[in-house]
Structure formats: structure tokens, C-alpha cells
Amino acid sequence: MFKTVRGMRDLLPVDAEMMRHVEMVSRTISKLYGYEEIITPVLESYELLAAKTSEEIRERMYTFKDLGDRKVALRPEFTASVARLVVNKLKNEPQPMRLFSVGSLYRYDEPQYGRFREFWQANYELFGSDRPEADAEILILTNNILKNLGLKNYRFKVGHTGILRGILTQEGLDDSQQNSVRQLLDKKLWAEALDIAREADISQKGLETLERLLETKGEDALQVLSQIRECVKNYENALDAVDNLWRILELIKGSGTHLEVVVEAGFARGLEYYTGMIFESYVPGLDIALGGGGRYDKLIELFGGEPIPAVGVAQGIDRIVLALTKQKVSQKTAKENSVVVISVKNECMAKALELSNLLRKVGLPVEVAVMGRSISRALADANRRSAAYAVIVGPKELEEEKVVLREMKKGTQQTVLISGLTEAILSGSE
Numbered sequence: 001m002f003k004t005v006r007g008m009r010d011l012l013p014v015d016a017e018m019m020r021h022v023e024m025v026s027r028t029i030s031k032l033y034g035y036e037e038i039i040t041p042v043l044e045s046y047e048l049l050a051a052k053t054s055e056e057i058r059e060r061m062y063t064f065k066d067l068g069d070r071k072v073a074l075r076p077e078f079t080a081s082v083a084r085l086v087v088n089k090l091k092n093e094p095q096p097m098r099l100f101s102v103g104s105l106y107r108y109d110e111p112q113y114g115r116f117r118e119f120w121q122a123n124y125e126l127f128g129s130d131r132p133e134a135d136a137e138i139l140i141l142t143n144n145i146l147k148n149l150g151l152k153n154y155r156f157k158v159g160h161t162g163i164l165r166g167i168l169t170q171e172g173l174d175d176s177q178q179n180s181v182r183q184l185l186d187k188k189l190w191a192e193a194l195d196i197a198r199e200a201d202i203s204q205k206g207l208e209t210l211e212r213l214l215e216t217k218g219e220d221a222l223q224v225l226s227q228i229r230e231c232v233k234n235y236e237n238a239l240d241a242v243d244n245l246w247r248i249l250e251l252i253k254g255s256g257t258h259l260e261v262v263v264e265a266g267f268a269r270g271l272e273y274y275t276g277m278i279f280e281s282y283v284p285g286l287d288i289a290l291g292g293g294g295r296y297d298k299l300i301e302l303f304g305g306e307p308i309p310a311v312g313v314a315q316g317i318d319r320i321v322l323a324l325t326k327q328k329v330s331q332k333t334a335k336e337n338s339v340v341v342i343s344v345k346n347e348c349m350a351k352a353l354e355l356s357n358l359l360r361k362v363g364l365p366v367e368v369a370v371m372g373r374s375i376s377r378a379l380a381d382a383n384r385r386s387a388a389y390a391v392i393v394g395p396k397e398l399e400e401e402k403v404v405l406r407e408m409k410k411g412t413q414q415t416v417l418i419s420g421l422t423e424a425i426l427s428g429s430e
């Protein structure tokens with residue numbers, strides 16, 4: 001018997017429906033904020049995907065040679081593909097450009113709760129603005145999605161790559177040393193990160209600043225930022241970063257959006273392309289990020305385009321589904337006004353098919369009983385399928401242009417005129 005490949009999943013109808021629900025809400029939000037959808041290939045050149053991701057992702061990409069001897073890989077994220085598209089085909093478009101993508105991604109991670117080798121993201125990228133209102137938009141949009149989905153008590157971990165970068169650059173660490181420090185911090189290996197800094201001959205003052213910085217975090221965002229400000233006062237670029245993050249959070253607050261934010265000075269994301277504000281979203285009891293993003297102002301340039309600043313976020317659809325399930329958030333499903341049409345006798349079947357089309361025309365989801373079962377067994381099956389209504393089409397009622405409409409949950413039924421059937425269902429399901 002064939003099985004799925006290790007780390008790959010089949011999504012059964014209940015899971016698929018939840019995934020599509022999250023996708024639908026994400027898509028609706030993309031439209032409300034003016035993000036236009038683009039579709040890029042699952043397969044890209046290895047070099048593109050490897051360019052500015054992280055050591056970890058580079059090692060975990062599904063990489064192979066195609067039959068034309070090209071080194072290719074399955075995309076582990078969207079940002080590189082979207083940036084490639086912007087450089088190749090959209091560089092002359094008026095800015096800002098807001099682009100939305102949704103689809104599957106591949107990382108050869110060790111399968112565990114919330115970590116899959118094939119997973120889904122809803123991804124938003126905003127190109128052309130280096131201003132704090134663009135960063136604020138990405139955070140507010142993410143808040144909007146999680147709120148609309150009905151998640152509770154979610155919070156944002158927020159930081160700024162410029163704080164660490166400002167210190168490390170002034171202390172003379174090169175890009176690759178800085179990347180190593182960031183990767184270790186991303187894995188919360190603080191002592192090891194400090195070791196790298198020591199090995200790179202960071203000054204005593206620099207080391208003390210880092211040590212103090214890593215302990216600076218808290219929920220009163222503006223207060224934490226003041227502490228960070230004090231801590232990095234000798235590092236000019238780090239100070240600019242603190243002010244930038246301050247402005248972003250101030251804008252969000254001023255807009256009336258209440259975000260639960262934890263500011264963490266030592267927060268680092270693994271991906272190498274970030275240059276500014278970074279963030280991740282979480283729910284209590286689930287120690288994995290539901291989504292993450294940030295500002296990356298140098299990627300387009302790196303891919304050979306004119307410099308275009310950018311900020312974006314990817315919502316992890318699979319993990320959002322886990323969070324919804326954990327919080328027992330029920331979603332309104334299509335099943336709520338779904339109908340099963342049952343024909344009592346063979347000679348009524350054509351009419352049953354005709355009526356099922358009539359109901360679908362007004363947007364009702366309809367299944368026709370196609371197994372030739374008795375009425376009672378067909379009704380039992382309709383119950384099992386959580387149908388809201390059964391329409392029973394029998395010869396006696398048809399003579400009077402009528403059918404039986406049964407409300408499955410209540411177990412009540414009435415004979416209604418066919419001309420009033422859709423009306424009866426729609427008014428009942430309001």
C-alpha cells in the first residue's frame with residue numbers, strides 16, 4: 001500500500017475546509033488593503049532561493065537537478081520569488097506596489113507539531129515605501145486577519161534588526177559574523193551568540209551593551225524602547241533604529257488599533273534579508289509563530305534592480321488553523337444551510353435533479369441522494385453529513401406542485417409549494 005512521503009500530509013475535508021477558510025479571510029483582507037494577487041512558480045532556481053535566506057533554510061531546501069541539468073529547488077518562502085518578479089517585470093510600475101500570494105512552500109524540517117515539510121502561507125509584500133506607515137500597515141493588516149478569524153489573546157513580538165546591526169557594525173563585525181550572531185539569537189542561543197561577538201574582538205563596552213540589550217524586553221512598548229535607547233546611546237545607527245520602531249508603534253497606537261506587543265531588543269529572525277522592523281505573531285500555549293515578517297530594503301537591489309524599499313509578512317496558514325482548533329473557534333461553515341435532495345421514487349429523480357439546480361442557483365449548497373436508498377436511510381445519511389435541510393421529492397406531493405421540506409436539526413417537516421421552496425429555506429436559515 002502506498003503512503004504519503006514522510007513529512008507530507010493529506011488534508012481531509014475538515015482540515016481542507018479550515019485551510020481554505022483561513023485562505024479566504026486572508027484573501028478578503030488582501031482586497032480590503034489593495035494587495036493584488038500574483039502567482040509565481042513552486043520551482044525556482046536554487047541560486048535565487050538561496051541568495052539571502054538563512055543558512056538553516058538553505059540546508060533544508062528540496063534541491064535537485066532537473067532533466068536539463070539546472071539546479072532548482074522547491075520554494076521555501078515567497079519573498080525571493082516576489083522580489084524576482086518585481087525586478088524582472090514590475091520595476092516600472094507606479095509605487096507603492098502591494099502584492100499578495102498564497103500557496104504551498106517546502107522546507108525539509110524535522111516533522112513535529114506545527115512544523116511540516118509542506119505548508120501554506122498567505123504572503124503580503126509592500127514595495128516602494130521606506131516610511132513607518134508602511135511597516136504599520138503590515139502589522140495592522142496582520143492584526144486584522146487574526147481578529148477576523150476570531151483568534152483571542154494573540155500577541156506580537158516586535159524588534160528591529162537595525163538595533164543589533166548598529167552595534168555590531170560599529171564594533172567592526174562583518175556581514176557573515178553578524179549573520180551568525182542573528183541565527184543564534186533566533187534560536188535563543190544567547191551565550192553562543194555572545195561567544196561569536198567575543199571571538200570577533202568586540203570591545204568590552206560593546207559586550208556589556210549586548211548583554212544588557214538581550215535582557216531588555218517587556219509589554220509596555222514605549223517604556224521598553226526608552227530603556228533600549230538608553231542602553232545603545234553610544235551607537236548612532238542603533239539609536240535611529242529605536243526611533244524608527246518608536247514611530248511605527250506610535251502610529252499604530254494613534255490609529256486606534258490596539259496591538260498586544262512585546263518589544264524584544266534581542267529578537268532576531270533567521271532570514272538574512274531583513275534591514276528594519278521585524279515581528280512574529282503568537283497565541284498563548286502555542287510556542288510557534290503563526291506568522292512573521294519585517295522590512296527588507298536591500299533585496300531588490302541585490303537581485304539587480306534599482307533600490308526599492310520593501311516590507312512584508314507571511315501568515316502561516318497551517319499554524320493559524322492549529323491555533324483556531326486549540327482555541328475551539330468555530331467557523332461558520334457552508335453546511336449551515338446545506339440541503340440534501342432525496343427522490344422517493346425513480347420517476348421523481350428528474351424532478352429532484354431539476355430542483356437541486358434551482359436551489360444551487362440561489363447559492364445553496366446541495367447534494368443529491370444518489371445511492372437509491374430508502375427515505376429513512378437517506379435521511380440518516382443526510383444527518384451524518386450535517387445537512388441543514390432535506391427536500392423530499394415524492395409523487396403525491398408533486399401532483400400538487402409541492403415537496404416536503406425537513407429541517408434536520410429540529411426534525412420537523414412541512415409540505416411547501418415548489419415555487420416557495422428557495423424562499424422557505426433562505427428565510428429559515430437567516
Ligand code: HAM
Nearest residue numbers: 077079115116119289290291292293294312313314316
Ligand atoms: P518565516 O518566518 O520563515 O518568514 O515564515 C512565516 C511563517 O510561515 C511562520 O511564522 C510559520 O507560521 C510558517 N512556517 C514556516 N515554516 C513552517 C513549517 N515548516 N511548517 C509550518 N509552518 C511554517 C518567511 O517566510 C518570510 N518570507 C516572511 C516575509 C514576507 N518577510 C517579509 N515578507
